Amino acid sequence: MRIDRDMVVTLSCDVRDSDGESLEEGTLxxxxxxxxxxxFPKVESALQGQEVGHVLDLSLDxxxxxxxxxxxxxxxxxxxxxxxxxxxxxRFEGVPGEEDEEALIYTVTDVTPEAVVVDGNHPLAGxxxxxxxxxxEVRKATEEELEEGQAAEDLGITAAxxxx
Numbered sequence: 001m002r003i004d005r006d007m008v009v010t011l012s013c014d015v016r017d018s019d020g021e022s023l024e025e026g027t028l029x030x031x032x033x034x035x036x037x038x039x040f041p042k043v044e045s046a047l048q049g050q051e052v053g054h055v056l057d058l059s060l061d062x063x064x065x066x067x068x069x070x071x072x073x074x075x076x077x078x079x080x081x082x083x084x085x086x087x088x089x090x091r092f093e094g095v096p097g098e099e100d101e102e103a104l105i106y107t108v109t110d111v112t113p114e115a116v117v118v119d120g121n122h123p124l125a126g127x128x129x130x131x132x133x134x135x136x137e138v139r140k141a142t143e144e145e146l147e148e149g150q151a152a153e154d155l156g157i158t159a160a161x162x163x164x
Contacts, residue, residue, distance in 0.1 A: 001138045003047050005034030008151045010137040011056075016130040023124070029133075030151040032141055038150055040065055043131060052135050060129040069126035073104065077116050086111055092118070 003009055008030055015024040031038030033047070042064040046056055062068045081097045088111060094103030095118060106118035145152055 001051065003033055003050050003135070003138050006141050006146060007033045008137075008139050008141050008145060009033050009047060009135060011133040012136050014132040016132075017124075018128040018130070020130070023129070028136070030137075030153045032145055032149060032151050036149045040131075043133070047135065050135055052138055054135045056131070056133045056135075058131045060131050062126050062128065065129050066122040066124045066127070069121055073120035074109075075106070075118050075120070077118060079112070079114055079116055082108075082116050086116065 001007070010028060010030040013024060013027045013029050014022070015027075016022055029039065031044075033044060035041075035044070040060060042060060043056070043058060046058060047054070050056075075095065077095055081095065082092075083096070086108060088108050090108045092106050092108075095106060104120035106120050107123065108116060109119050110117035142152065
């Protein structure tokens with residue numbers, strides 16, 4: 001079966017940074033093919049029309065992956081806005097105490113007694129990625145997957161349940 005719009009594609013992925021350091025290895029990813037936003041558009045385009053067993057090797061510039069680093073997404077906030085227990089690396093949806101319907105995920109990058117530095121950039125923003133994947137499965141999407149715009153695995157359903 002060839003990869004086309006409204007198909008669920010499962011890939012085994014290895015992702016490395018531009019220095020060759022492994023970021024993800026052997027990760028299984030399932031996504032709904034056809035512009036649903038479940039995978040990088042450059043990857044989706046390269047997979048169009050391919051079949052199970054196809055091997056893909058791509059270099060993804062920041063614009064093709066997580067975007068350029070935006071210094072304006074680095075914020076220094078008063079310490080009192082955050083929970084008492086706080087460590088570098090913790091993540092928050094939005095900044096505590098602020099209402100934002102489309103809140104970014106912020107990562108704590110520094111903590112002092114008076115302030116907390118948070119970064120709203122994706123941890124891989126500004127990075128060129130080396131994307132290696134093998135197509136493991138291609139199947140027609142279910143009606144539920146098409147309605148939700150994502151693969152069953154993202155809906156909390158197993159692939160076997162989706163096939164039945």
